[in-house]
Amino acid sequence: MGTSNPHLDRHREEGPRRILHLDVDAFLAAVECALHPKLRGRPLVIGGLAHERNLVMSSSYEARAFGVRSGLLLAEAQRLCPTAIFRRGDSQAAARLGHHMAQVVMRFTPQVQVTSCDDFLADVSGSTRLFGAAFEIAQRIRAAVWNEVELPITVGIGSNITIARLAGKLAKPGGVAEIWPGYEATFLRGLPVEHLPGVGYRTRRLLERFAIRTAGDLRSVSREVLFASFGQLGLVLHDRAGGLDERRVEPTWIANREGLLVRRAPKSIRRDGTFEPEESSRRRVEAMLAYLVDRAMSKLRSAGLQVVSLAVNIRYVDTRPPSLRRAQRAAAPAERAAAASENATRRVSRSLDGASDSTDRVAAEARAMLRSLPRRRALVKRVGIELTRLRPAAGWQGTLFSQPAADRAADSAGGAAGSHADRQRQLDDVLDGLRERIGFGRVLRGSSLPLCETHELKAEGFRLRTPSLNQ
Ligand SMILES: [Mg+2]
CATH class of the missing domain: 3.40.1170.60 (MutS, DNA mismatch repair protein, domain I)
Known part of the structure; x- marks a missing residue:
């Protein structure tokens, strides 16, 4: 993603932080x-x-x-x-454009946190000498994103993340709004509490019982009372209502030793696939899971990580007509419990016997986990894989696998008959390299093939309907 600009940090001045919250409209x-x-x-x-x-x-x-x-x-x-x-x-296009947008924003500051596909935080405190005041930077970024990526964005500016986010809400859609340093409390005083991050429907209803409707009301209640009623959340809310938020923007991309920007390691990797219409074929559900594992593992390796734990989740949907459901519910208590759980998500998680970055190994584990879940007559709406407890690959590889890919390839070329694990490792290396050049969907593993019956295959991969766009 280009190199960082060393001038950006050099003239960092003491003074109020200027944080931008950038969000694509719709x-x-x-x-x-x-x-x-x-x-x-x-x-x-x-x-x-x-x-x-x-x-x-x-x-x-x-x-x-x-x-x-x-x-x-x-x-x-x-x-x-x-x-x-x-x-x-x-x-896929959304992820691509979101990525392009991040590149544009990073021309103005290296301190950019990608909080979701279309939601960014940027600390421009150190960039004002080079690019002008925060408001001017925001306008320039907005114009550049529109001209180069053709996405309309809204920018909120504040002295911390909360204030920037709240300012952004004022400017939706398409504007730039800034809360000047020193005006935070004035701005917050009359703000309805539900605008504060962390206040959902339930919390708002609870606060209403105490006649707390604005951030100003919240601020006037003692911390002790809020802690007694809401626990830790009460204290956080008291701070936020007063415009206090010490969280820093954590850059998603950081410069490595060569000065190149690399993505900071993710804490977990999740991939989901939704079936439309719902799927009845176990074979295609397993093919979807295999494909999602393939994608997640390729992401894992590209980040130089290994996985220790994984979780498989599956969502069933009850598609029987309501009359039949009612009849069955009335039948017997045991039946009733079964019917109620038809429309449900099942999740199973497991730790591997040591860290791994092998697609073959994790795919086998995930398939076994899926098969360990109770089978239902209901159709499958969604299946997903989550890789958790990620660790850097270096230092966690066994001695057999500790050599770099090139050496391993040379070894096997030397004639030594590799183990199954060795061959799979080589296959992963080759596929990763090939897919990076010609597109993920150009080379499929056999386990994913049944998906071709129901899903369009493009160069970037299968067209999936993903409920979440995270990562
Ligand atoms: Mg948005």
């Missing part, structure tokens, strides 16, 4: 418009085609004017806005 809808400019200005709903049984994932502001919002059923969205255009959304 992200998935905006991505669709960037790909198909003809859609601009039209009511657009992302989540699936109108007849599909899915939820709205994102919608353009033109559709929101009709009352469409995320989480509605697609059919409901169509009822509210009959002229809406429905699209499935393209999570």
Whole structure:
């Protein structure tokens, strides 16, 4: 991602921190418009085609004017806005554009934290001498992102992360808003509590019982009372309501010894695949899991990591007609319990016997874990893999595997018959290199092949419907 600019840090001045919160407006809808400019200005709903049984994932502001919002059923969205255009959304393009946007922002400061695909924090305290005041930097970034990535963004500016996020809410969509240093308390005083990060529906209802409606009200309550009622969250809320937030922007990309920017190691890697329509074939569910493991492991190796623990999750959906469900519920207590759990997510986690970065090994483990879960007659809506407890590959490899890839390849070329593990390791190396050059989807492992029956395969891989765009 280019090299960092050494001038940016040199003139860091003491003074109030200037933090930017950058957020793409109606992200998935905006991505669709960037790909198909003809859609601009039209009511657009992302989540699936109108007849599909899915939820709205994102919608353009033109559709929101009709009352469409995320989480509605697609059919409901169509009822509210009959002229809406429905699209499935393209999570791969979204990731690509989000990445491009990060590159643009990093021209203005190396202190950029990617908090999700379309949500960034940037500390520009050290960049003002080079690029002007924070407000000016924000406008320049917004213009550059629009010109180069064709995504509309909103920027909030404040002396810490909370204030920057809150300022951003004021400026939605498409604006830049700054809370000047020293004006934080004034800004917060009348702000409804539900705007504070950490205050969800439940907390707001609880606070209301104490007649606490604004950040100012919250601030006037003693910390002891808040701690007694809300525990640790109460203390955090008291700080946030007073504009106090010591959290620092943690750069997602850091310069390595050669001055190149490398992504900071993730704490976990998760991949999910959703079936539309729901899947009844166990073979294709296992193929999906194998494909997701393949993707997650390739990501793991590219970050120079090994995995110690993994979790497999599967979501079933009860598609029987409601009348049948009612009948079964009435039948017997045991039946009732079974019926209730049809619509459910099952999760199993396990630690490996030592750290590994082998796709073959983790795929076998994940398949065994999936098979260990109780089978249901219900259809499968979603399956996923999560790699947790990640460790740097160096120092955790056994002696057999401690040599770099090139040496290993040379060894095997020398004629020594490698073990199964050795051969799999070579296969991983070769596939990683090949896929980086020609695209992940150009080379498939046999275990993923059944997915071709139901999923479109592109150069970047299968077109998946992913509920979360994290990573
Ligand atoms: Mg957004």
